[in-house]
Amino acid sequence: MRASRRVTITASVLLLGCMLGSAVLLHRVDQVRTGATLQEILYITSPNVLKRMSLGYEGLLADVYWTRAVQYFGRKHMAYSQHYDLLAPLLEITTALDPHLVVAYQFGASFLAPHPPNGAGMPERAIHLMEYGIQNNPDDWKLYYNLGFIYYMDKKDYASAAEVFERGTKVANAHPFMKILAAQMAQHAGDLQTARMLWLATYQTTQEKQIRANAVAHLRALQVDEDVMHLQDAVTQYGRRTGHLPSSMSSLVAAGMLRGIPVDPDGHPYKLMPDGRIEVRQPDDFPFIEKGMPLGYKPPAKPKFKSLE
Numbered sequence: 001m002r003a004s005r006r007v008t009i010t011a012s013v014l015l016l017g018c019m020l021g022s023a024v025l026l027h028r029v030d031q032v033r034t035g036a037t038l039q040e041i042l043y044i045t046s047p048n049v050l051k052r053m054s055l056g057y058e059g060l061l062a063d064v065y066w067t068r069a070v071q072y073f074g075r076k077h078m079a080y081s082q083h084y085d086l087l088a089p090l091l092e093i094t095t096a097l098d099p100h101l102v103v104a105y106q107f108g109a110s111f112l113a114p115h116p117p118n119g120a121g122m123p124e125r126a127i128h129l130m131e132y133g134i135q136n137n138p139d140d141w142k143l144y145y146n147l148g149f150i151y152y153m154d155k156k157d158y159a160s161a162a163e164v165f166e167r168g169t170k171v172a173n174a175h176p177f178m179k180i181l182a183a184q185m186a187q188h189a190g191d192l193q194t195a196r197m198l199w200l201a202t203y204q205t206t207q208e209k210q211i212r213a214n215a216v217a218h219l220r221a222l223q224v225d226e227d228v229m230h231l232q233d234a235v236t237q238y239g240r241r242t243g244h245l246p247s248s249m250s251s252l253v254a255a256g257m258l259r260g261i262p263v264d265p266d267g268h269p270y271k272l273m274p275d276g277r278i279e280v281r282q283p284d285d286f287p288f289i290e291k292g293m294p295l296g297y298k299p300p301a302k303p304k305f306k307s308l309e
Helices: 003-032 047-054 058-078 087-097 102-112 123-136 141-153 158-169 177-188 192-204 209-242 249-254
Strands: none
Touching: 047 058, 047 087, 058 087, 058 102, 087 102, 087 123, 102 123, 102 141, 102 209, 123 141, 141 158, 141 177, 141 192, 158 177, 177 192, 192 209, 209 249
């Protein structure tokens, strides 16, 4: 065996040994100091330095950093944290080491963009991450979808969302609904039907349970918001016709303004308050609703998700 080959093999074995040792050490640190953050562990923050240290094993090191990013987010999320300071750096290091690790873009953006406690509340960093992903994986239409989703849901920037969806339609084998979304953004940006279409597309294009459950929770909330809007309109029309507020939902039914007593997605009747407001009976069961919440209601830190299945 030539000397150069022996050196390469020895260096590779040492590298793998060091990485395995590091993983064991990090696991032990997590066990001993459950409240510790990665601030003490993330000593090297430069992807270029890490690439040089990896001796050609960038992909393996990217997997290590991606695992740490997932663990970091999971621990913070379970603790209802309002701060995820190391999440973006961990994701950026991961994708710099392996620009083709698509899962890090898709899931990383869903960690970064939503407001705490459901995410880090960093939509700008999520957009930066997704654009880097598209730059390195221009033929993956799902990345365009994910980026458009962030612009729509988290930034309320409907023009940019439409532009990104339109870019995605030009990718070979892009899902047909990309064209529908691009047109919907341009014509009806911000309405409930467009939001419902986006969340339904999210549910249908992933098998990851947490993301599907999150999509279901938003779809249920959208249904409640739409119901409350229609019921509130009925109360207003009743008041204009009669000169007084309805005393109950039955009054609206008797007046021909409702076909029956309306119920939420769980089958519970909506409440008509004495001042004419419509309220949800169990708002904790509908994370993300924007309408129908009782006065002074504060949603729980940890939303309860239900399945469509």
